[in-house]
Amino acid sequence: MALKIEKVAVLGTGVMGGQIAAHLSNAGIPSYAFDMTQEIAEKGIAATTNLSPNPYYNPKSVELITPCNYTDHLDKIAEVDWVIEVIAERLDWKHDLYQKIIPKLKPSAIFTSNTSGLQVSDLVQGMPDEIQRRFFITHFFNPPRYMKLVELVPGVQSDPAIMKSMAGFLEDILGKGVVYAKDTPNFVANRIGVYGMMLTLRLAQEKRLNVTEVDGLTGTLIGHPKSATFRTADVVGLDTLAFVSNTAFEKCLNDEERDLFKVPPYLLKMIQNKWLGQKTKQGFYQKVDKKTIFALNLETMAYEPQPKRKFDAVRVAKSEMMLPGKLKALVSIDDVAGNFLWQLTSGILRYAANRIPEAADDIVNIDNAMRWGFGWELGPFETWDALGVKATVKRMKSEGQKIPTWVQEMLGAGID
Structure with missing residues (x-):
């Protein structure tokens, strides 16, 4: 009834x-x-x-x-x-x-x-x-x-x-x-989505990619909202992002990626400065006038114009009509953008797989959570299928990445 x-x-x-x-x-x-x-x-x-x-x-x-x-x-x-x-x-x-x-x-x-x-x-x-x-x-x-x-x-x-x-x-x-969802910290969408955002922040620094470049790589190009990463953080509020991330750090003591949820010093400094994003009119971006928006230099902590570089991975991906083809092209090119997106994508795929059965019982709930809650065109497991599970796991293993047990068992049973 x-x-x-x-x-x-x-x-x-x-x-x-x-x-x-x-x-x-x-x-x-x-x-x-x-x-x-x-x-x-x-x-x-x-x-x-x-x-x-x-x-x-x-x-x-x-x-x-x-x-x-x-x-x-x-x-x-x-x-x-x-x-x-x-x-x-x-x-x-x-x-x-x-x-x-x-x-x-x-x-x-x-x-x-x-x-x-x-x-x-x-x-x-x-x-x-x-x-x-x-x-x-x-x-x-x-x-x-x-x-x-x-x-x-x-x-x-x-x-x-x-x-x-x-x-x-x-x-x-x-x-x-x-x-x-299961009764675990941050449930499903925020647990995986904020993991992805915090991994992006770390990789941006490691690859020396600026705010504008990262948002160019993590938005509509990969089937995510046009607000991408840093603009999304500004809209949500950097204090809110830090709170959700810290919740995972404080409560998910057995999380294999727990240290990633520790809020980085530059983000703590921004919060201390009240650079909280859209609600304080400056965060990772600052609107200078009606036509000009500056982005934060993560090294100098100064707002400045940040021109985008042109990457081979992006050029090749744009020749593909469908998202699965774009994703395959992006992670296969050996340049800074391709390496960044491979490390980001492979990290999210493994992290999402490890949340079963901790945060959700199956891949459908996780994919739906990310599509409906974060606006991803493809959920993590739809993305994994698009890239090819067998091929990507082989690459992950060659790089020393730890594969979730149930994924290895699935491949061992001939399901790929």
Whole structure:
């Protein structure tokens, strides 16, 4: 039987909470949008009408959102079918809020968190068993109207039938793509995506590639968004990137690439200088005037024009019509660009393979996470197939790269 959600409570009216309420309204679902005070709640929802890109299909949909506060309107929680918590990533704040909300929940209500970095096992501490049965993580990607991915993360006691019903609602009513993730730090998309970004940062320094060159190599050329790496970091916020990376470093103690998640000194310096990206008007890029944008020199830490070099790998790749052909050409040419992209791609492929079954059960969930959450045209395993698993593994072995056990077993069984 399809899950029937007729009204929702969104806890938190910041940028993400407001946009989730907006997207619910796009589907014709009314919501109560809660915050600490009525003024904060009203301002938070009002702010959604000025966001770009627009979170609403129809501007009048905002009328389906009712701003509320925890002091005067807590009893309204009893009216809703789903409560989604979208407050700051402070476990103590979440626990305090849960204590207020749980007594008001109706017996059939589903309770979820939109956390991107905390684990279910921590969130449910002190939570009654009956509530834990209908509690799990629903991690929307930003902006929720436009990003397809929602990661569903169960706790030990989460009811699989309830989660399956929620997945159907997210897909059929909200138009989302659902990925089933494990209760591990950063889940699937951010774990692999931020690994790729941190590996890019390290390789850029090793290969002495500038910011502009790296973004030219890691964007649409390889089937990734045009914002590529450094521009994406600026949009996300360098403080956010560092937080997610540090979460993996601090919590993934057995990760074979743990040291890569340690935030590099120059990025720490940028954060200290408040060069956080788009929100502070300078990060890896700085807009000088309407027509001029400078990029950060990673060695001198000064903003300057950074002309792109021409690489043989790029020239050859551009002669290919389809992405698989482009990728094969790019990683096969022995120049600085080709070597950079081979080391980046082979690193991501091996890292993604090692996340099974730790972060996800199968390659489909991982590929979907990266396509829907990071905008990759091909997921890691689709990329591996395009390059040729047998040939690339042979090259990896010749270079001393460690091949994930299950990939070796697959090839040993004659599957390539």
